[in-house]
Amino acid sequence: MSTRRNFMGMALGGFTALGAVGGLYAAKRTWEPLPSVKAAGFTTIDLSEAKAGELVTEKWRGKPIFVLKKTDDMPYHDRDVVIGSDRYLITVGLCTHLGCIPAYNSSDKMFNCACHGGKFDVSGINLPGLPPSFPLDIPPFRIEGTKLVLGEKGTEYNKMLADKLTRKV
Numbered sequence: 046m047s048t049r050r051n052f053m054g055m056a057l058g059g060f061t062a063l064g065a066v067g068g069l070y071a072a073k074r075t076w077e078p079l080p081s082v083k084a085a086g087f088t089t090i091d092l093s094e095a096k097a098g099e100l101v102t103e104k105w106r107g108k109p110i111f112v113l114k115k116t117d118d119m120p121y122h123d124r125d126v127v128i129g130s131d132r133y134l135i136t137v138g139l140c141t142h143l144g145c146i147p148a149y150n151s152s153d154k155m156f157n158c159a160c161h162g163g164k165f166d167v168s169g170i171n172l173p174g175l176p177p178s179f180p181l182d183i184p185p186f187r188i189e190g191t192k193l194v195l196g197e198k199g200t201e202y203n204k205m206l207a208d209k210l211t212r213k214v
């Protein structure tokens with residue numbers, strides 16, 4: 046009887062350990078950033094592995110950079126960075142009110158700033174009537190195939206600046 050109980054205990058322990066390892070693996074995959082290279086003020090991010098609807102936070106010159114591959118149901122905006130048939134929100138992840146880092150809520154698809162209640166939609170546009178007066182800033186970028194080079198001003202970024210879709214960072 047006790048041998049059977051020991052066996053059952055060991056089997057249960059084994060399954061629990063396996064579950065924990067599986068959970069850690071899943072969590073690691075979720076937290077894994079996109080492949081990126083940092084050099085002399087530039088950060089190059091390979092977007093080919095980005096998953097639609099999943100926010101990735103990168104770092105550029107000490108600032109958090111939000112990268113969100115838009116899902117088909119997320120509305121198009123002239124601020125979208127278009128690479129092939131994919132659309133991305135690329136912004137500095139600092140609230141344009143007083144600089145807190147907004148948190149992304151995937152269920153209501155909003156960036157919510159806990160400091161004073163600011164909200165930004167998936168195009169980084171500030172909701173009216175709340176403290177932030179500007180959309181989230183777009184960092185200088187250049188598109189290179191499926192890669193994004195942060196810190197270099199490419200044609201698409203210069204057009205966004207000329208069209209006043211973002212402030213200079």
Ligand code: FES
Pocket residue numbers: 140141142143144145158159160161162163176177
């Ligand atoms: S810093 Fe975000 S609302 Fe004030």
